[in-house]
Amino acid sequence: MKIHEFEKGLSDRxxxxxxxxxxxxxxxxxRLAEEGAKIVIADIADASETVEAVRAIGGEAIALTVDCSDQISVAEMVKTVMDMYGRIDILVHNVGMYDEEPFELISFNQWKKMLDINLNSMFxxxxxxxxxxxxxxFGRIIMMSSNTVWLGTPxxxxxxxxxxGVIGFTRSLAAEVGRYGITVNAISVGLTATQRPINEKRATSGTILQxxxxxxxxxxxxxxxxIANVVAFLSLxxxxxxTGQTINVDGGAARH
Ligand SMILES: NC(=O)c1ccc[n+]([C@@H]2O[C@H](COP(=O)([O-])OP(=O)(O)OC[C@H]3O[C@@H](n4cnc5c(N)ncnc54)[C@H](O)[C@@H]3O)[C@@H](O)[C@H]2O)c1
Incomplete structure (x- = not known):
């Protein structure tokens, strides 16, 4: 295939x-709506503001209430998407949970919840x-990792x-599904301006910034x-x- 023969954008995806x-x-x-994709938002919370944001730029979007760590909820979401559109081309699995805690204070329940939201939901x-x-x-699967895995942040x-775990999953699955035209990649996200100070009262507050x-x-x-620009590129x-790659989008923090 010559470069000029590549499909442009994500129309009808x-x-x-x-x-x-x-x-x-x-x-x-x-960003994916700008490329022409039809957007399905799967979130446990109300995503109507995101739907409005996509529609405001002329895109098409729906929001489904889904608990991505619940098998039945996920199955219902996928059935709804297939009934509505008859195809799924791109998955950006962005659900994640963040928490800072000294190791000795992490309860077993906290540990299990962290793996549940970040890993089981992905599975x-x-x-x-x-x-x-x-x-x-055809498929594009894009996962969110974090540059803290390389930095060893306390x-x-x-x-x-x-x-x-997201990175190991990405590499292994990519090797399995490449023959079907499906790519699997991860983005190792750096400190992002969205991050809210969820642990303001803790002694560890500000660790990431420091x-x-x-x-x-x-x-x-x-x-x-x-990050959205990289997501768009990996979706095209x-x-x-x-495939099988983890791309650091972190201002060069994980360059050593
Ligand atoms: N923001 C950062 O600095 C940063 C850095 C590195 C990696 N990341 C990763 O990027 C991703 C997005 O980060 P963010 O800061 O935008 O996250 P966020 O906490 O702002 O948003 C997470 C979204 O996931 C939803 N969610 C949580 N649990 C869910 C569930 N069980 N089912 C469905 N939806 C659920 C929440 O309602 C929320 O809308 C995460 O995977 C995060 O770990 C973020």
Whole structure:
């Protein structure tokens, strides 16, 4: 195939973006809609503001209320998408949970919840969409990891364990499904401007800021749009030769 023969944009493609009620996920929806994709938002929270944002730029979007860590909820979501559109071309699995805690204070329940939201949800959603991508011999699966897995940032043993799991999953699945025209990639996201100070009262508050920003070659936090541009590239037919990769989008923090 010559470069000029690559399909341009994502017209008529259907993209599921999980965890897109707010934050980075909303930017992914807007960016993929700009490329022409029909957007399905799968979030446990109300995502109507993201739907409005996509429609405001002339895109098409629906929001489904889904608990991505629940198998039945995920199965219902995928059935709804197939009934409505008859295809699933792109999955951006953006659902994630972040928490800072010194290792010795992490309860077993906290540990299990971290793995549930970051890893089990990924297993469930990817396994549910894969048969439909195989059926069409095309698929783009994009996962969110974190540059903290390379940096060894403290107080994140539970989070870093889950996000390193995303990378192992990505490499292994990519090797399995490449023959069906499906690519599987991860983005190792750096400190992003969406990040809210969820642990304001904790002694560890500000850990990420203190440890990561001084390490960056480009000393500003990621904007959601920085990551959305990479999501768009990895979604396009033209990126079909790239799979099993984890791309650092982090201002060069993880360059050592
Ligand atoms: N923001 C950062 O600095 C940063 C850095 C590295 C990696 N990441 C990763 O990027 C992704 C997005 O980050 P963010 O900061 O935009 O997240 P966020 O916390 O702002 O948004 C997460 C979304 O996921 C939804 N969600 C949570 N649990 C869910 C479930 N069980 N089912 C369905 N939806 C659920 C929430 O309602 C929310 O809309 C996450 O995977 C995160 O770990 C973020």
């Amino acid at each position: 259907v993209a599921i973006i999980t965890g897109a009620a707010i934050g980075n996920g909303r930017a992914f929806c807007e 469930l959603v990817v396994q549910a969409v894969l048969p439909f991508m195989k059926q069409d011999s 107080y994140l043993t539970h989070y870093a364990t889950a996000k390193m 440890h990561i920003l001084p390490e960056q070659a480009i000393r500003r936090a990621d904007e959601p749009e920085d 037919p033209a990126s079909g030769i790239i």
